[in-house]
Amino acid sequence: MGEEIMRFAGGLPAVLFGTAIVVVHLQIATALKPTEISPIAQKITVRIDGTGTGSGVIIERQGNTYTILTNWHVVQFEGSYTVQTPDGKQYTFNSSQVQSFLGVDLATFQFTSNQNYSVAEKGNSENLVTGALNIVPWKTFFISSANF
DSSP, X not given: OHHHHHHHHHHHHHHHHXXXXXXXXXXXXXXXXXXXXXXXXXXXXXXXXXSSEEEEEEEEEETTEEEEEEOHHHHOSSSEEEEEOTTSXXXXXXXXXXXXXXXXXXXXXXXXXXXXXXXXXXXXXXXXXXXXXXXXXXXXXEOOSOOO
8 A cells, every 4th residue: 555655646746737737728728808809809800891881800911911701791792892901091802802601601802901900810619618608809609519
């Protein structure tokens, strides 16, 4: 029995260290407060005007080309659209530049600018917790235990 206690005690620092890592990891994954989300959302959200009006989020930048994620119903009709960035500047794009996604109300399009706009930080859906409230700049949704 004394030898078993020694083996357990010898492994205790490893167990405690592993627990410390988990605790630190959980602190890193802590959600932002609404007061922290609002300024970020204001920097990455754009207004879209055309046949209708809506909003989108700057999700990527490659050189001077920005990619916007929006809802398909905002940009589904043929014609010319205007995207207004957080600094008030306006850029035009045409419906032919819009890429839709089959089966979901999402679309992307691009515009070009030499301005430096903030881009949404991509998260990891593996970190979403079933039953938790999750906030996206333009939506609030509840993750259920349903399989997607």
